[in-house]
Amino acid sequence: MTSVAMTVNGKAVSGEVEGRTLLVDFLRNDLHLTGTHVGCDTSQCGACVVHVDGDAVKACTMFAVEADGAEVATIEGQASADGTLSVIQQAFQDHHGLQCGFCTPGMVMSAADLLKDNPKPTETEIRDYLEGNICRCTGYHNIIKAIMAASGQEMPAIAAE
Template identity: 80%
Template structure:
């Protein structure tokens, strides 16, 4: 066992982990932050996307020890300071960018990373960026509309 320390959603945390403990396991099992989902365990679906030092990372693809000293943000850390939904979360709700909700945390985290890099992405750029996030329910159209809306763009530009 090794000690690991990092900041998660703005709070310092420390825990004991085995060398093989994945970041997603540490977040869910060690810290009780179950909003980060485990969908495939193979880094294919994107349900486990979190931000590590501002970068979107699939938490099933890195070890907890690799996040030593890092600033980690999970879906639980995306709400506004007053507890209300962030702009991106609200856009997903307003534009029905979810159905079953399983992929939603990873989609929101990926969307936040995209908008931090590119505040006004085109529809094609949104679709390209989401390539590593799978959704089996929505067909992506409303997810793309939600991200376009969160960027302040007219959702009518998203193809019907």
């Protein structure tokens, strides 16, 4: 067992993990932050996206010990302290960018990373960026609309793809 300590959603946390413990498992099982989902365990679906030291990371591909000393942000840390949704979360709600909700935490975290680096992305840039996130329900149209709205842009129509 190895000791790990990190800051998760602004709070110092620590624990004992095996060297093979994935970050997603530490977050879900040890810290009980179950908003980060396990969809594939192969880095294909993006349901486990979190931010580590400000960068989007698929938590199923990172060991918890690799995050030792890091700043980690999960979907649980995106809303304000008073429970008010973030701009991106609100846009997903307003534009129906979710259906079953399983992929939504990863989509929101990926969108936040995209908008951090590219505050006014085009539809094509959003589609390219979300290539590593799979949604089996929405067809992506409303997700793209939500991200465009969160960036302060409106889209009258999105091409069917």
